[in-house]
Amino acid sequence: EDQVTQSPEALRLQEGESSSLNCSYTVSGLRGLFWYRQDPGKGPEFLFTLYSAGEEKEKERLKATLTKKESFLHITAPKPEDSATYLCAVVQSNYQLIWGAGTKLIIKP
């Protein structure tokens, strides 16, 4: 069965303390992988799409990488405004998205 697992469920960091979030997947016919950010009471906000193993994308303090089994979202020197839930979703061969449960990131000043 196709599945997406995110870890950790929650992560508390001090401002400036770099870390990584993990998204591991077992999906047949992977067409791509999304990273989204979600703030409380809002819909997911698109961050990155990765299509093939070895691909990397960066945006400000965030960098997403992809292997054949997992993706990492690296956060460098985070700020309190980076606090949010980060969601990973994979695109199946039928274009459906399978979502992970998310990682709740809290950055303390």
Added chain:
Amino acid sequence: EAGVTQFPSHSVIEKGQTVTLRCDPISGHDNLYWYRRVMGKEIKFLLHFVKESKQDESGMPNNRFLAERTGGTYSTLKVQPAELEDSGVYFCASSGGGIGSYEQYFGPGTRLTVT
């Protein structure tokens, strides 16, 4: 450019009642998706429209749910009759380009509470 909008933002209804959720996608986006997130669980796909046609409705939980997209613009999702397990946040997303274009833009969601 206006983003995806959803109405209402919150709905509280009693079991057995009917509720209709509305989604207005980004103008020009042919692809429209409905998702649901039940408390404590991950987001689940419900269905996908391409223009006015249902491309994939395999995620619809049962025949109490009816989605329409007349004229290929806004979409409605009706739940009739509502059950307690229908409670959750219903998200709509849209994307441009061809079928299944990947960058989906989400609305703020409708929080449905069935009591």
